């Protein structure tokens with residue numbers, strides 16, 4: 001792990017190496033940073049057991065270091081919360097993502113797509129552009145509207161509105177990006193509460209906290225998440241916490257997925273053409289419109305392309321769970337009996353971190369043939385769920401915003417590919433380089449693309 005601490009390799013790469021070095025083992029014991037013993041789970045049945053099965057109850061908490069006093073808004077995030085508090089917070093949010101709520105959220109997505117189309121037509125044609133920055137403008141526009149009922153002005157064209165939009169961009173664009181501070185902050189978050197205290201690390205930076213509370217007060221309209229939550233929630237504090245979760249979880253992961261999808265489709269022309277052919281066929285069946293629920297659902301190849309993108313570029317390169325009640329793992333070698341209690345079983349000690357190495361699993365040639373190749377067809381006729389695909393996690397902690405994340409990303413992807421074809425602005429970006437400095441996957445040097453009017 002020293003290479004991770006020195007900023008030479010991402011944590012996903014380190015875990016992938018451990019995973020590959022021990023093909024005969026169901027799990028591998030190793031030391032995380034600061035000599036902390038941990039277990040990397042390799043075997044698919046055990047991964048399922050930890051994330052979904054009986055053992056989930058013994059390791060339901062994510063292994064993250066967030067200080068409850070320093071980071072009040074972050075402690076309302078189910079990803080960070082533990083035990084019963086996690087259950088309560090998650091139960092508050094899950095009703096926002098039912099199919100009927102998703103339908104009610106689509107007008108926010110459609111409006112942002114319209115603005116994206118105009119923004120690209122006026123601002124980008126013919127130029128090289130950085131795809132992640134464009135994607136973040138779009139997802140912030142959707143999430144500001146869907147969560148708060150506010151216009152973030154991130155895709156506007158007039159100078160006055162741009163100033164307003166720059167508030168959102170200035171505050172949120174850099175948040176998950178590689179920087180001089182992102183590595184120590186990632187180490188503090190994932191590995192050391194002591195370092196978190198020394199750095200006074202906050203998952204939600206202090207500079208955002210008052211601004212987020214102001215946004216909650218400024219919320220408007222009826223068809224948005226805060227309105228739906230507000231019906232049930234009396235306390236402003238909880239509402240600000242939930243708003244923070246929805247905003248921070250809602251924009252970055254989808255922006256990343258959109259940018260990576262454009263990157264993969266730029267490198268794979270035939271897949272790009274297939275998305276374009278599909279969207280034209282679907283648009284024809286729906287009177288030229290793609291933003292309705294039925295039309296979006298019919299874009300099956302586009303969705304498969306997004307899932308395949310997430311396989312190659314998972315937002316979280318590993319899931320890290322903490323053992324909250326000691327339990328037994330079967331023998332380590334996969335050629336011995338799986339029955340718990342047989343010779344060689346081990347007892348997982350309280351507090352041990354169990355690592356589920358998402359990136360390594362997604363790249364395992366025993367689970368995906370030709371794993372480096374971008375092949376959306378893999379997800380056309382088979383359900384991606386189960387523990388071979390962990391782009392959204394799995395089990396009771398699985399991402400509740402998955403459908404919204406996919407819908408908003410797919411809507412933007414087809415909006416862009418309807419009018420333009422994309423290519424890499426610079427071949428040196430192939431193969432792709434992951435930043436070793438961040439918790440959420442980011443590109444080391446940005447994603448530079450070119451577009452051409454179709």
Ligand code: HEM
Nearest residue numbers: 078079246249250253254315391392393394397399401405
């Ligand atoms: C393409 C977009 C997205 C991706 C790739 C993604 C991915 C993930 C992943 C990997 C997890 C961790 C799952 C685990 O611990 O097992 C997660 C959790 C979570 N996500 Fe997402 N997410 C996306 C979009 C969203 C959206 C749009 C929202 C809400 C607006 C959201 C809200 C959450 C929340 C609240 C959790 C914590 C769940 C819990 O611990 O119970 N996500 N997401």
